[in-house]
Amino acid sequence: MGNSIMSPLISKFSNQEASLPISPSNLIWFRSTSVMDQTPIGDKKRQRSRSSVVSQTTVHSLEHDILCFIFSFLDFFDLVRCSVVCKSWNSIVNKSKLLQLFCYKQQQMGFVGVSNRSSNSEESLKLYLEEIAMKHHRLALQEGVIHIDQWKGHSAGVDQCRMKMGLLLTGVGDKVMRLWSLESYKCLEEYSNPETTPIVDFDFDESKIVGLVGTRICIWRRNGTRSIFSSRESTFSKGLCMRYFDPEAVVGCEDGTARVFDMYSRKCSQIIRMHAGPITSLCLSDDQLILSGSSLGSITISGLQSDQRVAKLRSTDSTAGIRTLCFNPCSHVVFAGSTAGYASCWDLRTMRSLWETRISPNVIYSLQLLRNDKSTLVAGGIDGVLRILNQNTGEVVSSIVLDGNRSSSQHRHGAIERFKGRRLSEDTRIDSIPGSSRRPITCLAVGMKKVVTTHNSRYIRLWKFNK
Secondary structure (H helix, E strand, O other): OOHHHHOOOHHHHOOOOOOOOOOHHHHHHHHHHHHHHOOOOOOHHHHHHHHHHHHOOOHHHOOHHHHHHHHOOOOHHHHHHHHOOOHHHHHHHHHOOHHHHHHHHHHHOOOOOOOOOOOOOHHHHHHHHHHHHHHHHHHHHHHOEEEEEEEEOOOOOEOEEEEEOOEEEEEOOOOEEEEEEOOOOOEEEEEEOOOOOOEEEEEEOOOEEEEEEOOEEEEEEOOOOOEEEOOHHHOOOOEEEEEEEOOEEEEEEOOOEEEEEEOOOOEEEEEEEOOOOOEEEEEEOOOOEEEEEEOOOEEEEEEOOOOOEEEEEEOOOOOOOEEEEEEEOOOOEEEEEEOOOEEEEEEOOOOEEEEEEEOOOOOEEEEEOOOOOOOEEEEEEOOOOEEEEEOOOOOEEEEEEEEEEEEEEEEOOEEEEEEEEEEOOOOOOHHHOOHHHOOOOOEEEEEOOEEEEEOOEOEEEEEEEEO
16 A cells, blocks of 8 residues: 555645654654753763764664554554655555554444445555545534634735645736745745736646636746747637646637647647637536536536537526536536525536525635545635535535734744634624625635635635644
């Protein structure tokens, strides 16, 4: 069993503090401190001798059994975090069956379901770990204590964000996109737009940034300084939104067409007529489907490899336009947020509506979920309230705003303002909450027990949920 089992969890472990020291440097510090504390005061010669010995001690000096003993005191998240520190620790955690033992204990206590398959199999263990992680994520979002870190990310309003692999990409407003580490809040890379046309939308992967700039697709190579622009033959009518799924980028245009671009040939490979009006939102499914929302209130589904429409979905409120779309590959459902504050859900296997709920009196700008999570959906919009929804029913299980009290700290990469989040009661009137506590949420991204939001301001917020 390798690191692939932990893949849905890695971004969370990189940001959560461990209950015991778990890095090699922390473990060396713990051991050296213990030795120094036992040195009698006044015996300087012995102290110097001990210090020289300890200074040469590394984590590799600890025997396998000692590390196993230390690891056995850790909880689930810290144990998995240890397994991705280095290859030797990963091997120790796996060979000692500590994760299997933890899952077995969780089954006996009724915290996770019992599978018909052997709990020793890699596939079953992966399912158990995922189930536990998703349960922790759900409970944290619904009931956990909320801490919010805010930092200045741009010189002008930022209203878009994308989060992958523990990294955050933000931009739109000052013609600059910035890639951030969510662990250190350090800006790792910066990508500027030399054209006068503003950046409309963007996405990224391990090797490149793909951006929609006016009527063109642009590519920025990761860790490089050169920008690669598409040829003039790949221009199109005004683009309003874009989604990228390697090797193709799909642009939703003002004329109602979706244009598919191949990132390697850098040419438009397909033009699909989706709507009679502008395409305002897009999402792509894992099985080669394009889902597009229109300002006219309908959702059209087409195949990525053909120009044939698969289906057309419509909410009960036909006057409201579709502002955001979100697809869950695990349950094969699509969620939509409208300009009238409605959230809707359809099952793509049957093309039937599952629920529709008005969760906000105003427009919903963003709906997002954590991949592999089948229980919670996060929504944000113009009223500035962060809402946690039940994916299966559409019920709003928690509404959250920023508490007005704040503290500031000087982080090594800049000033960080710290707030607490406040959960609202059901009878709370939104208009009675100060606007400073609920800035409009223009975009959001969901990670393990955390949410990033942008507010068309210079600042970026990271909401951390601890259960």
